[in-house]
Amino acid sequence: MDKKNQKRTTRNAKQKTASKKAVSTKIKRPAVDTPVEKARLQVNKTYKLYINGKFPRTESARYYNILGADGSMIANMCRASxxxxxxxxxxxxxxxxxxxxxxxxxxxxxxxxxxxxxxxxxxxxxxxxxxxxxxxxxxxxxxxxxxxxxxxxxxxxxxxxxxxxxxxxxxxxxxxxxxxxxxxxxxxxxxxxxxxxxxxxxxxxxxxxxxxxxxxxxxxxxxxxxxxxxxxxxxxxxxxxxxxxxxxxxxxxxxxxxxxxxxxxxxxxxxxxxxxxxxxxxxxxxxxxxxxxxxxxxxxxxxxxxxxxxxxxxxxxx
Amino acid sequence: MSTGEPAHKLNYDTRWEYSPAPESADHARIDEQYGLFIGGKFVAPKSGEYFNTINPATEKVLSRVAAANADDVNNAVKVARGAYENVWSKMRPAERGKYIFRIARIIQERSREFAIIESLDGGKPIREARDIDVPLAAAHFFYHAGWADKLDYAFPCRSPSPVGVVGQIIPWNFPLLMAAWKIAPALACGNTVVLKPAETTSLTALKLAEVIRDADLPKGVVNIVTGDGSTGSALVQHNDINKIAFTGSTDVGRLIQHSLAGTGKKYTLELGGKAANIIFADAPIDQAVEGIINAIFFNQGHVCCAGSRLLVQESVADQVVTKLKERMQTLIIGDPLDKNTDIGAINSAAQLERINSYLELGQNEGAEMFQCTTKTPDFGFWCPPTLFTQVAQSHSIVREEVFGPVLAIQTFRTVDEAISKANNTQYGLSGGVWTDKGSKIFNVGKNIRAGVIWANTFNKFDPTSPFGGYKESGVGREGGLHGLSAYLNLD
Incomplete structure (x- = not known):
């Protein structure tokens, strides 16, 4: 998982200029060149199901990946049962x-x-x-x-x-x-x-x-x-x-x-x-x-x- | 719970006996044998086979009817396709309408003959055939005829066009009426038809074929293929059919829906029912008793929308059941051609066997059975009007469609309990509500999940009134403006 995260972050950095005006807190990720003392880690959203007015995870605890247009991983989605x-x-x-x-x-x-x-x-x-x-x-x-x-x-x-x-x-x-x-x-x-x-x-x-x-x-x-x-x-x-x-x-x-x-x-x-x-x-x-x-x-x-x-x-x- | 004698007893007990008043059958012309009606004329079936159609009140053979096989069905569909492509879809809609008006008029002219044959072939009382089946059949043609050149007004902002060739399969309980119910809207919307009547009741459909011929309807626009379930199955499975309209049991409907999957054919299904007829304590009880009789014993209970479950409010239950039993004893059972007859013959030996198996099952499951004690004729198929009390929701006679003169009676205390019991079924075709309180009618009527609600009345039909079920009672509507879309493509 660590490896994957690293890969995501790097790829994101490359993309930064292209999508720098993206507003979503989810999508925009901290750039690697931000000084460590000033960096703020973005809080990513967990995508869950919506059942009976609540947001449960799938009871099966399974997931699948949603990739961005560039192939980067955006989220683990619930694989509902x-x-x-x-x-x-x-x-x-x-x-x-x-x-x-x-x-x-x-x-x-x-x-x-x-x-x-x-x-x-x-x-x-x-x-x-x-x-x-x-x-x-x-x-x-x-x-x-x-x-x-x-x-x-x-x-x-x-x-x-x-x-x-x-x-x-x-x-x-x-x-x-x-x-x-x-x-x-x-x-x-x-x-x-x-x-x-x-x-x-x-x-x-x-x-x-x-x-x-x-x-x-x-x-x-x-x-x-x-x-x-x-x-x-x-x-x-x-x-x-x-x-x-x-x-x-x-x-x-x-x-x-x-x-x-x-x-x-x-x-x-x-x-x-x-x-x-x-x-x-x-x-x-x-x-x-x-x-x-x-x-x-x-x-x-x-x-x-x-x-x-x-x-x-x-x-x-x- | 109140007990004992009802406060106001209807006095049916007179010294008068009804004299026999049989309708003479000699006005009706029935050929010894009928072929298939394909391309505007009667033709011998390729199958070479015929089967007998009998009078269920006497078990005597009335005529022999062709048994169409898959080749015959194929032939009929081909002819219908030709008539669609070359004639019917090209005709000016107003002219199309005029043909349908003609059919309506000829049925009216020959109404007596139709009533007699309907009664002979199906076992229903002549009074019902004469006053309901035949006039309504003519009315269906008359109503739909007028739609032929007005369809654009029915569906704003859409352009309706015919579906093409439609296959129609109809049941034995209202043979002529169901044929009219199906053929009239199909023609008005510009389609051509292959119709399969029920095996035990083909005759009035074949007489209708004569009418269609006499009306000079272009050849092949309506084709009638008689036969059993295998004929119907060949029709459903034919590749060149664009739409199937079926009225019959839920089990067969399910098979049809399944077999049409992925074919792109349109379909409408009018299937079974187990309607609750709800009597509230504030109902006009004597009227309600008449309503219950009509709801379940009309046409020997061979009615998909019959009020076969009676839900009666506990405080009046004893009164209602007592009055109901008294009224049942006055019903006249016997010769369907007698104009005084209330209850005719059961349509077939097979159906009688099915009903009898439910009577046995009902008693075995612990319900209490009451039957009219009137003697039934020695020949033919008969079932005296029957009711069951002490029934539970789990009993077969409460859950399953008997399709006979058999009523299951349950009680309730509150409005909500009545609604919940009424809806505790996989069916949703019709429902009845009896009360003098308007707001209760709207509340109960709204909450019963069924396509037709009869309030302070039951078993009423009209060509302008859409008919069809919720849930497992079917898909789509027939009749009225809403029934048209079943026979049209709407872009």
Whole structure:
């Protein structure tokens, strides 16, 4: 480990000029030429999971490395286990009723609050994106787009119902109406390359619609998702509404699709083998499978695709 | 707990007996043998095989129906593909709609014939076939016809286009209605169809084929292939199908969902149910008793959304059960063609066997069984209306779909207990709430995880009203605006 650290520090020093304006406390490391008496060792962040409003390590105590664009080691990520996933589903189920019963107004305010908190930490997120290879301008653009995406869906929470619900003119003497209700607990496989904007586009429409979820962050770019957990945590998002795991997609994808207490699985990507596996496993409990291809347009249909339609009848009479 | 006689006893006890009032069956024309309806005409099956379809009330053979094999299915899909590419997808939507309106009108014109055959072939009371199945089937065509040229308004900011060729597999409980329920939206959205009716109830679908032919619908737009499960399986597995619409059991639905994995085919599944019908103490009890009867004994309980679990608030449980038993004793069981009949024949020997095995299981598991004492006919398949008390949540008759006239009764004390018991099932198709308190209806209705909630009513259907389940009761909706998206690609 010592050897590795040394290597990291040296490489970092070489990089220093290139990324000297990076803001994140995590990424910027002390230069070796600082006089020893003045040097301050940076405090690095431990990236953990986000389950039930807490930041546990994986129960399996396994890890995998996230490397920067230059090949340097950025972090040891938690390699979540199936048991972590089951714990997260429990948390999402526990949070489901109160979140789906929260008023649309409140859900909107909480989504907006996430945007506010993210805006305040824009620099940190940009730096994280830079560390994993994004150019500075691309990183800044992604962060602002992510914030705006949250504001966009914050505004949808109390409107989509009006667009998609209906009063149905039945022929008999009944009042009959159909409304949308959240599907419930959703497992989300984030796009392989999605980082901040991808993660938020995946998740925001689901929670805007009152679902609770367990998301598996992109395996190769999980930093933003886990850092976002800190933002969610300080935005009045109730514990368990969003749970985030990091780890190997290949060893978790089947569980995400087959768990009997998950109502729907959202798959972001276009790997036909994975899609087949997910669709097969989902049949165990007639789970809804939502496949989102890359470049799906944001909009209320992203919310409605994870909703059930409930129709209520009542006689008209005395 | 209150005991003894209910405060207000409904007086069913009159000196009047109902005289027989059988509907004459001679108006219905049933051929001795039916081929497959492919490319606008009836053709002999390549399989060369036929099977008998019988009247479950008499066990007499009504007709012989072709058994389509994979070759036949392939042929039907090819024809449907041709009709899609060359005719139906190119037709102006308004003209498409006019064909569908025509079908609706012809069904209305031939309503009596349809009602009789539906009753003969499936065993359901003529009163239900006449007043519900057939008019609703016509209504489904009439409603969807109008959508054909208005689809852009249904999905703002999207451009809807047809899916292509759809395969549809329907059950035996509402043979004509399910065919209409499936075909009408498919056609309105610009798709062509290969439909497989249920093995025991093919006749009204084949009569519908006559209507479709008489309406001059372009050849091959609707094709009907009869057969058993293997025919359905060939349809599901056909490579050139773009969408499968299935109504049937959850077990088969699961297999279909699994086998469609990775194919990119769209699907909608309307599967089983175990609906809770919740009676609160403040409900209008006499109306609720009628509602319970309708919820579970409508169509001999062969209804996926049947209220097969009765949850009744403890303070009125004795009263409700007493009244229910009294009312059950007045139900008229017998000749489905008799206009007074309330309870017809069980659809098939196999289904009767399944129901009877649950009756045995229910008693073995410790529940107390009550059955109508009315004598049932000597021939045919019959099950007297049945209820079970003293049942526990773990009992099979509470957890599993019986699909027959069998009601399991449980009690509860609080609203929350009722909701939690109602939701304690893998199903989520429908639910009933009986109370005079509006706020309670909205609370309970909101918290039951099911696609259809009937409040102070039960088993009501309409083409404008979306229908479909939560959880293991299925995927997608049929009917209404929400049902259209199942038959469209939306970009």
């Amino acid at each position: 199936r048991k972590d996933f089951r714990e997260a589903v429990l948390a999402a189920r526990k949070a489901q009723l109160s979140w789906s019963n929260a008023s649309a107004y409140l859900r909107g305010q909480i989504l907006y609050r996430i945007a506010e908190m993210l805006e305040g930490r824009a620099d940190q997120f940009a730096a994280e994106l830079c560390a994993t290879g994004a150019s500075k301008s691309a990183a800044a653009k992604e962060v602002t787009a992510a914030i705006d995406c949250l504001v966009y869906y914050a505004g949808w929470t109390d409107k989509y119902q009006q667009i998609f619900s209906s009063v149905n003119p039945v022929a008999s003497s009944h009042f009959n109406f159909s409304i949308l209700e959240p599907m419930g607990v959703i497992s989300v496989l984030c796009a392989p390359k999605s980082s901040l904007l991808g993660f938020i586009s995946d998740v925001a429409p689901l929670i805007a619609g009152g679902n609770t979820l367990v998301a598996l962050a992109s395996e190769s770019a999980p930093l933003s998702a886990i850092s976002l957990a800190e933002v969610l945590h300080s935005s009045d998002v109730p514990a368990g509404v969003v749970n985030i795991l990091t780890g190997y997609r290949a060893e978790l994808v089947e569980q995400f699709a087959s768990h009997m207490d998950v109502n729907a699985v959202v798959y972001n990507g276009d790997d036909t083998e994975e899609i087949k596996l997910i669709e097969e496993q989902a049949a165990a409990n007639i789970k809804r499978v939502i496949i989102r291809r890359q470049g799906a347009k944001p909009g209320p249909y992203q919310i409605s695709q994870a909703q059930e339609v409930k129709t209520t009848w009542h006689p008209i009479g005395n």
